[in-house]
Structure formats: structure tokens, C-alpha cells
Amino acid sequence: MLHTSRPSGRRLRAGLLAAASAALIAAALPAPAPLGIGDPLYPELGNPGYDVLSYDIGLTYGGSNTKPLSAVTVIDARATEALDRVNLDFTHGKVASVEVNGARAEFATTGEDLVVTPADPLPAGSILRITVHHTSDPGGSQAGGWVKTGDGLVMANQADAAHRVFPCNDHPSDKAFFTFRVTAPKGVTAVANGLPQGRWTHGEQVTSTYRTMHPMATELAQVSLGRSVVLRRTGPHGLPVRDVVPAADRTTLEPWLKKTPGQLAWMESKVGRYPFETYGVLIADMDTGFELETQTLSLFERSLFTQPGYPQWYVDSIMVHELSHHWFGDSVSPHAWSDLWLNEGHATWYEALYAEEQAKQSMERRMRNAYTYSDGWRAAGGPPATPRRAAPGQQIGIFRPVVYDGSALVLYALRQEIGRSAFEQLERAWVSEYRDSSASTADFTALASRVSGRDLSGFFRAWLYAKKTPPMPGHKDWRSDPVKAPRAG
Template sequence: MANQANAAHRVFPCNDHPADKARFTFRITAPKSLTVVAGGLPGQRVRKGSRTTWTYRLAHPMATELAQISIGRSAVPRRTGPHGLPVRDVVPTADRARLEKWLARTPGQLAWMEKKAGRYPFETYGVLIAHATTGFELETQTLSLFERDLFTSDQLPRWYIESIMVHELAHQWFGDSVSPRRWSDLWLNEGHATWYEALYADERGKASLERRMRKAYAQSDAWRAEGGPPAAPAAADPGQPIGIFRPVVYDGSALVLYALRQRIGRAAFERLERQWVLRHRDGVASTADFVRLASTVAGRDLSGFLHPWLYGRKTPPMPGHPDWKQSEKETTKGAALPGARAGRHAVRYSVPWAVKPG
């Protein structure tokens, strides 16, 4: 399933909005030759004749766009994450050995994210690698969806693929556990996931966070002109049903977080991140909630600082970097990595700095 933003109602009746979360139990009946995995932990499995009914239950509330069910000829390798967390992945049976090197990275990525944002918020995690073309990866709750081609192509560097895995993992905190109150709050999801994606690459010595943010700053006005400011997205283009997944909500919103860290300092910023996901765990939160909490943690009113960053047509000056300028030569697409594809990959597989495979 790839329900983002509001396609879940095509599968089951629901109020298809991320602010309306619920607890889910899945019961799926399929031919006994197929393996069924859904979000959450497995329950009773009943075989009757040539068919099997599988049960999965999520222990935490979930938005409909994050529901995930896999039915196929799949292998389900299992391992253990931090604090004994059960980690289960779902991959095409024929690809299990080939994909193992990627699956083995997840426990370390979980440990890295816990150091940044606190304890993992759910009962299990894993990746679903599908032999399908979706046009994007997706942070479905407890079982993130990835296209097989991301891992089998030789056109993308290994560190970059790992950073995309961290992007979807970070969403389990930012977007899944803490969901947006309105669609205009989506920058809180994608900005944070892009932030940790970039931070992971930086800390692994593969791509400088500051250089990425400087390039994003140079493009920010163009992104805002195309898609609106981070917290006030423009309407969709004619003929397009959804217009919120634009560059400004990815690197353009990570840039807001970078500016905030520059303003309040690294220590306060890291406290804010942990308090944000702890205070709003299993709930929904808005941009106004984030501004209030940031002000509380910083010990001063930050609304005057953050409002232009979140709602302004033009990008404010970057604290600590008076030399950073907008560039008229930059495009709204950024410098695409080799292997970049259309659709949301134009964002996920496009970064505002050039890189060579390796």
C-alpha cells in the first residue's frame, strides 16, 4: 500500500486525514502459498482449506495514510534492534540474500536515531522492499516501504541509499508518532526527515550538512516562488490532485530547522527535538505548537524569528552566515543524483549539491 496522501479510502472506509488517527487491527485472508505481513505485531493465524487468515495489530494510533499490508511470495528475515526491539523486514524471496547487506543496517540506524530523538516510539520496525514502481519511498508505520530498484541499482552511492533509509526511519518519530494537524503542517514531517537524512550523511563524513544547507539557501526563494513557503503551501498545479510534495517542504523545510539551530544553539535545539516527540507522542501537532515549544525551550519568544522562515515569500537572512545569498542561477530542481527519476523521486533523489557515485 502507498496511501499518501489520501488514498486509503480506496481500500477501506475512513476519514482519510492524518489528524484522525485510530488503532488498527488487520485481518487478511489469502491463499496459503502467500505470505502476509502488515503494520504492527502478528496475532492469530488460522488456516482453513487452501486459505490462511493472518492477524496483525498496531499498539499505537495510526493515520490512514500510514497503513501497510504486503501480500506476496516474500521472505521475512528477523533481527533485534535496540532494547530488544523486534525488527522484521519483508522482501521478495528471490532477493533475500542480495538485499541482506541493506537490511542489516537497520539496527544501527535505529540506535543512531534514538541518540537524536529519544526512544523509538513503536512496538516493531522493518523495511518492506517491493518489486513495484511507486515513484517514492514511504514511511508506513512500523514497516517503511521502499522500491526494490533503490537497492539494486548501481547508479547511487551506498551512503546515499542509507541516508534515504534514515529519512523514512526518522518519519516514525516525525510524521507517524507525531502527525500533522493540518496538511499545511507537513513541513514538520518532511523537514525533520530530511534534516536527519542530511545529518546522518554529514556525521558519516559523506556529505557536509553546512554545504547542503548553503545550497538549499541559494535555492530557497525559487522554491518558495514555486511551492509557497514551508508552512503555507501553494495550491496544486492545474491537473494535479496534490501539490504539497515540493522541494520547499523537503530541503526548504530542513533549512528552517538549520536556521533555528543557528539561532538557539545546538544544545537547545536537541532538547527541543526530544521534547517535541515526547510531548506529542501518539498524537497530532501543528506549526503553532512547534513555535510555542521552541520558545519555551529557548527561554524567549521565537515567533517573530520563525514566522518569516515559515510563512514569508522571501527567505530571511541566515543567522551566523551573513555571506549566504540567493542565487538567480539555481533551478527549483536542485542537482539530481545519478539515477534520479520522475515523481516524488525528483525530491527524494534530488539534492542541492552535486555528488558522484561511490
């Protein structure tokens, strides 16, 4: 029987009044426009006026990696100033409706922003809940966000692509807790950051829920959908380790996967206890040209482990590179993207140190080679702490050699300058003092001066900001030859 209901006169009048109020507010405001927090490399990324506390992201996957997913994103935030509007970063999806604190809100899209006008202004200090009903589209170019795999989808959001998947404040300085509720057909394995919170079957679909126990930057979000198997083992101190790999490759990949607990123990011996609730390796059949330190579940290309020609020590060291990011880049996130050298310089440092200690690949030889190229890298991409912006349409163009080996070279020079003991103390202090937060280059240099008992401002000014590479402490004979440096993107 068809049943219809009509709202009471009181409810109808209240709804009309709210709609009229929202319309009057919207009419009094200037036209919606993209905002940003003025990041030196991505000036329109992030949004002022609020601090996100948590995301609850519901995704429904139909089994096709080309069709949009239906989605609901719920954002809990605190207003840090009085707001008539709230800007969210979002693109590559269609918005059906928006609510703020349970009331329908006006919205508009402009540039890569979703601009929300609530029915009533939001006072500073107030808590707000924004609910966005939208789609999440994996179609189009593979410029980040959803990445198609041989059997599904994964996320690769670094540096500025999380808002291609879900509405957010897409900047690492605003970290938050995440909950993922992923619905997929039976036979599709859905895995996300954090720990599983439950799994429910309803008809031919399964909903899996995951939650992070530590705050996370949007660029580190991960949801994997595919014909995968989840393999479980135990790391140091009983840490749960779960790997997500193509089911057909389970046996082939096991010799690599079983190394993770030992690599975790090695990293803990250098910088202290692993900072999150779980770890694991996500291996996907994709062709991106990079690996990615998505929080608690590092993303790797299948070919890294199956393609012949890579030396064993090299693959091992790349695994450690992504693992070490969980201290440097994930737990301690960059305050601005120009602080990227702290992420990649440290990950490259521990990659090289692991190769030296486990496979006798000389750190000094690698650093001398980097010194030879350093002036050329600085000329092509800028100094380590002031990298040049990426070219339009090339979001990952900031990931140049100068922020990898060129920045590990800065750390090598620092160890030469202050000594091994002080350097190792600094590394442990850095990941301890700034755990679960974001930190800047200025924070690192100040901590280095405090730990070493010396004013290192001149040292860092030369090594991080100069166009030319300073002389290497203890190796005055090293020379940098910009002519020899390979081209950097």
C-alpha cells in the same frame, strides 16, 4: 435438503418499522453531500462530528492484483456532536451494505464520500460501530491507495488515498488503532502494520491478523501481499525488527537490511527511544518514484537497493529518512497537511545529519546549496508552512522541494539562532510531548520559544511564511538566487 425459514411476525413488524423510520429520517434530511474538515490543502478530506477510535479491516485477496478484494471495515467511533448522518471518505470500491450499531443503515455515495444514515439519530457522546461490506479495487490509475507490484500489492496512501482502499476518516488529525485480518491463498505472504496476532489455515487459504499498539493515521496504513519472505532480527532494547522482501532477493538485500538496528540506535541517540512496537523495511518490486514511512514498516522500491549507481551513503541516508519519520510524522502526525514541513523537514534533517556523521557529507554545504535555491522553491511551491495546493489529479503534488531541503533549511536556521544544545532539547521535547497525537506548526513554534527561553514568533514568521528567505543566522554572506532554482512540481 433445502431448508427455509420465515421471520416471526414480531421480528418482521420490527424490521418494517425500522426501515420506515430510516426512510422518514432520510426523507427529512437534505440530499447527501461530501463534507470535509476544511484542511487548507484538501478541504473535502476528513469528516466532522465524530472521532474514530479503531478500525478493524478484513480483506480477502484472490491472488490477482487487478481484481477487487472483498472487504469488511468495522469502525468504532465516538460522536462529538449529534449526528443524523455520518460521512466517511471512500471511493474506488462498491458498497454492498452498511450497519450502524448492528442495525441496517441507508447509504449513498457522493463525490468521494460514503454518506450513512442510521435508523436512529446519534446523540453527542455516543459510541457507534459502523460496519461496511464493500470491495477494495486495485484497478485503475496508480494515484495512491493500492499499488501493484511485480508479485502482488502494497499500500501507498499518502497523502489522501487511504479512502481508495477502505472507508475511513481520511485525515491525519484523527488517529486510531488498527486491526487487519488478511486472507490470501497459500504461498502469498500477507503482512500489515503492527504485530502479528495469529495465523489460521483453512483449506487453500491463510488468514493473518495484525494489530497496532499505538494509534495511527490512515495515510500510514500498510498491507503487503506477495511472494515475500519475512526476515527477523533484534533492534535496541530487544525491539522486534522484521523485514519483508521479495523471496528471490533475500541474499542480495541482506547487506542493507542488517544496517537497520544500528540506524535505530543512531536515531535513538538523537531524539530518544523508538516510539512503536516494531520496525522493519518493506521492499517491493514497484516503480513509484518514492519511498514511504508507513508506520512500523517503511516502504521502499526494490531498485533503490539493486540499481547500480547510487552511492552507499545515499542509500543509507534514505533509509534513515524513512526511519526518522516514525518520530516525525508517524508518532507526531501533522494536525493539517500544511504542517507537512514538520514531517519532511525533520526527516531530511536527520537524513543529512546521518550522512554527515557517517559518511562525511557536509551538512553546511548541503544547507548552503538549499539556501541558494530557497527563494525559487518558495516561488514555485509557496513558503514552507503555507504550501500551495496540488494541481487537480496530482495528489502528491504538495511534496515539493520546499518541504524537504527547503524546510530542513528552517531547522538549520533555528539551530543557528538558538544554539545546538537548545535545539537538541527541543527535538527531544517535541517527540515526547506530542507522542501518539497530531500537532501543528503553532505547537512547534510555541514549544521552541518555551525551550529556548525566547520569543521566536518573529523568527518563525519570517522563515515559515515569507515569500523570500530571511538572512541565515551566522552566514550573512549566503544568497538565494531564484533563477538557479530547478522547477518544482
